[in-house]
Each structure stands twice: as structure tokens, then as C-alpha cells.
Amino acid sequence: MAWKPNSRDAVWVLLFLALHFSSPIVNTAEVQMLAAFAIFEMIEPRIGIFRDSPGGRFLGVAIRLVLAYLLMGVTGGIASSYYLILLLPVVTAATFFGALGTVAATTMAGLSYLSFLLYIDFENLTIPLDQQQEISFRILFLFLAAYLTYQLARANREQAESYQSLARELAAANKNLQAAQSEVLRSERLAALGQLTAGLAHELRNPLGTIKASAEMLAKKLPAQDALGRELSGYISTEVDRTNELVKRFLDFAKPFRLHVELTELSEVIDRAVHQVRTRAESHRCRVIRNDSPDVHALPIDAQWIEQLVANLLANAIDASPPDSVVTVLTRPAMGGAEVAVIDRGAGIGAENLGSIFNPFFTTKPEGTGLGLAIVSKIVDEHRGRIFVESEIGAGTTIRVWLPDRQEVQD
Incomplete structure (x- = not known):
């Protein structure tokens, strides 16, 4: 991938150059470590392993900790003016990790700084009280910075999630x-x-x-x-x-529908619809099978019209099915009502026709009238239900009809 410098790269270079020229200790090792730090900060966003997984983020924090430790090591250890460079791994962890990860990274940064005490010969050297307090202050400052950064990052994440949720709700509302x-x-x-x-x-x-x-x-x-x-x-x-x-x-x-709504067992209505199309199925050498859920309760429907609805769907499915195939009628409870699905294994419906199949007089059959599915749609509308079509060329078609419960029908 070609390297494309950007303003972020320029900022990192300028910052590390400024640190170099402002440092009271200038040596070759310091220059090398500052250069290594600047190079890592520029290449890290461009490498997927550091961006795309928690493990990659952890690796980035660990590398920053190592570079910070080496930089402090070549510039005075515990007395290094570069102790604030530990904020880079700490802030990175607080930005991308949760509370536990932030505490762990900050603790590691603090321990790495305190480890320079191991190089002091305490038999011949004593750290004055004010310097002990300074060391404690530096450690506490790391935790304070980590906490503030974590709080800010969490607020930003929550706000981003809120915006994303709102965007999803708006998209759903627009679709509806x-x-x-x-x-x-x-x-x-x-x-x-x-x-x-x-x-x-x-x-x-x-x-x-x-x-x-x-x-x-x-x-x-x-x-x-x-x-x-x-x-x-x-x-x-x-x-x-x-x-x-x-x-x-x-x-x-x-003609306008006049529904005669009564609590009716859906399975009984489907039995009659299957009987209606039995001759048609036999002439097409097609078998109708049932898959009824025992959890479907009686629904407030007009049994005559729902029988006609299922019969029309079955007739279409049988006509679309090749010889010696199967048409399935499936029922299941759904969203406070019940769903009836008629599934065929025919040629499927092209995407260009899916939006028109419920229009009156639209048909792809040479002798069709284009009224069967239009009547189905009208029956569903009168029952305040919903109808869904799923079809794939060469794989068949599924038409699902959802019928609501009593409260929704009688509103």
C-alpha cells in the first residue's frame, strides 16, 4: 500500500522534534527512541492488526509502553523528564478499552516507571521526601489522566450509540x-x-x-x-x-367485504381450502403437505374468506410447481396472532414482477385473470393483516400471511 502522508503525520513529527529540541538531555539513544515513537504513531493507524481487534489494540498499547520505558531508560530513568510519555499508552487504553483494561494498562505504566527504582543503590543513596512525593504524584497523575480520558471516551461511545440507534429508528420509520x-x-x-x-x-x-x-x-x-x-x-x-x-x-x-368474524380454528379452515384444490393438485401431480403448529390458537376471522384466501394461494402454488413436487402449508403463532405460509418449489418470481403480483389483472399465466392474488390482498387488508412474499428464481416462492388477534381486528 502506497504511503500517503497526512496532517496527522506532520503533527507527530513536529511534536517529537519539539520534544527533542526541548530536552535537557540530548544523546543519540534519545533521538533514536523519539524517532521510533514518531514512526510507530504514524504507521499504527495504517496497519489493520492494530485497528480491527481488541488484541491488536492491546498490542499497540504494549508497544507504546515498551517504547516509553526505553525512552525514559536512556534519559535518566526515574528522574527522566519524559515520564509524561507514559500518557500515550494510558490514553490509548482509556480510549479503546473498558474500565478493567484501562486500570490494567495504567497500572502497567505505573509499575514500569517505578521499576527504575530497582536500579538505584539505596545503600549509598537516599531519595529525599520531596522527591518521593514527586514520584507518587507522577503515578497518581497517570491514574487521573486515565480516569478522565476513560470518562470522556465512554461518553462519546454512548453518544455515538445513541445516534446510531436513532439512525436505525429513523430508517425503520422511513421504511414503514x-x-x-x-x-x-x-x-x-x-x-x-x-x-x-x-x-x-x-x-x-x-x-x-x-x-x-x-x-x-x-x-x-x-x-x-x-x-x-x-x-x-x-x-x-x-x-x-x-x-x-x-x-x-x-x-x-x-364488491365490498362484509366480514362475519368469529373465533375459528385456523387448521379447520385450511382443511377445507386444501379440499378445494385437491383435484387441481392431482391433475398437476402435486402433493400438498401440512405443518401446523399446535400453539396456534383460535382467531377472530371470517372463515369463508380466509378459506378462499388459502385456496387461492394454494392454487397459485400448485400451478407454479413442477410435476411430482410438494406444496407446503405452514402455520405458526406470530406477533400476537398467527401466520399462514404457502411454500412452493416452482420457478420463482422475478424481482421485476414482485411489486405487481397483487395488482388486479396482473398475471404471468397464459390463461390467468390476475385476480387470485388481488383478492388475497383484499382479504388480508380487510382482516387488518399483512402479507409478505419471498421468492428466488429457480428455488420457489413463499407467501406469508399474518392475521392479527381479536383486539387489532376489532379496533
Whole structure:
């Protein structure tokens, strides 16, 4: 990595040069130790081992202690004017370590300074009382500096954590706001489409009834040998029935829901939904398996609409699944209510389509109407629940529906 000098490097060089020129004792060893100290302070922030782990931080403090000890050793030992250089390892430890680490580092610094007393010949030399007091003062000063630095560093860490927590809360609030705005826009779009659909469906029903009645009368009037005419009139009746079913689905989507909420066992509702799609599953050679949690209690739901919701999700999952595969229905307690998840192992949904799958008339099926998931979304909204989709291309899709408890439904 190329060396890029910065202002911090210049400050360290100037400080250690100033210490050198201000020192009452000047010798080669002192210059070498000051240079070593300056070089370490410049390279330490650039080496990952010193930044990225507690062990690296401890190593940095230990190296500073060794350098400080050597510098004092070559400049007078216990009487060295460089005793304050011990503040570098002490302040570093107080900045990055907890209370125990700060005390340990400061104690080591104090002991390293006091160890110079071992080199004094006390048989021929006595330390005067005022110098003993000075030595004690220097040791206490290290602990005072460590305590003040630790308090300041802890306050800064707490403030930083507070800001980070606030930032996370703001990000979550912003995400919720965006989701709420999307829900409002989708609800408005659904309401407009619902009104249009209802009017169109009502207008179609009358002519469809006329077409079917005419086809049936025509079939009765045709001679028995007119096989082609009878076949064509049968096609007309069949297509009218299919179109009527489509119109019925339009009306189901468009009409306002009137929930009949009763405490209902979710497992019973899912049983009926699975029975609804049994024929579809058999024709697709697909197996539906259950994974019900015994901790799911009875919920205040409209059993008929929730049955339709699960049946629609199962129908979509079965259609998306390859032959001889499995669709799983899972229930579990969640957030004061319950969650129903339908999991398939199909082709998955592309990221470009995930935001549209609950829109009316959006479908990727050649013969789909795009109303199945739109109705599911509407049922969830009416129950004041939430719906989540997780999908990965080639790995399948999971749709999770959360249904709230009684208090939230009845608010």
C-alpha cells in the first residue's frame, strides 16, 4: 500500500522534534527512541492488526509502553523528564478499552516507571521526601489522566450509540412510511379498478345470459343429424359458462367485504381450502403437505374468506410447481396472532414482477385473470393483516400471511 502522508503525520513529527529540541538531555539513544515513537504513531493507524481487534489494540498499547520505558531508560530513568510519555499508552487504553483494561494498562505504566527504582543503590543513596512525593504524584497523575480520558471516551461511545440507534429508528420509520404510502396508493388503485370492474361485470351478465339461452334454444331446434350445429352451440354454452365464472370473480373482487368474524380454528379452515384444490393438485401431480403448529390458537376471522384466501394461494402454488413436487402449508403463532405460509418449489418470481403480483389483472399465466392474488390482498387488508412474499428464481416462492388477534381486528 502506497504511503500517503497526512496532517496527522506532520503533527507527530513536529511534536517529537519539539520534544527533542526541548530536552535537557540530548544523546543519540534519545533521538533514536523519539524517532521510533514518531514512526510507530504514524504507521499504527495504517496497519489493520492494530485497528480491527481488541488484541491488536492491546498490542499497540504494549508497544507504546515498551517504547516509553526505553525512552525514559536512556534519559535518566526515574528522574527522566519524559515520564509524561507514559500518557500515550494510558490514553490509548482509556480510549479503546473498558474500565478493567484501562486500570490494567495504567497500572502497567505505573509499575514500569517505578521499576527504575530497582536500579538505584539505596545503600549509598537516599531519595529525599520531596522527591518521593514527586514520584507518587507522577503515578497518581497517570491514574487521573486515565480516569478522565476513560470518562470522556465512554461518553462519546454512548453518544455515538445513541445516534446510531436513532439512525436505525429513523430508517425503520422511513421504511414503514414508504410501505404505508405504497399501501395507500394500492388501495386507491384497487378501489378505482373495483368500481370499474363491478360496472363492467353487471353490464356483461345480461348479454351473456341471452347468448346462453339462445344457444340452448338453438340446440333444441336443430335436427338430430346436424352434428356440427349442435357441437358449435355446445361450445357457445361452455364459453358462456366460463365467462360467467370470470364475471363472478370480477364481482367477488369488486364488491365490498362484509366480514362475519368469529373465533375459528385456523387448521379447520385450511382443511377445507386444501379440499378445494385437491383435484387441481392431482391433475398437476402435486402433493400438498401440512405443518401446523399446535400453539396456534383460535382467531377472530371470517372463515369463508380466509378459506378462499388459502385456496387461492394454494392454487397459485400448485400451478407454479413442477410435476411430482410438494406444496407446503405452514402455520405458526406470530406477533400476537398467527401466520399462514404457502411454500412452493416452482420457478420463482422475478424481482421485476414482485411489486405487481397483487395488482388486479396482473398475471404471468397464459390463461390467468390476475385476480387470485388481488383478492388475497383484499382479504388480508380487510382482516387488518399483512402479507409478505419471498421468492428466488429457480428455488420457489413463499407467501406469508399474518392475521392479527381479536383486539387489532376489532379496533
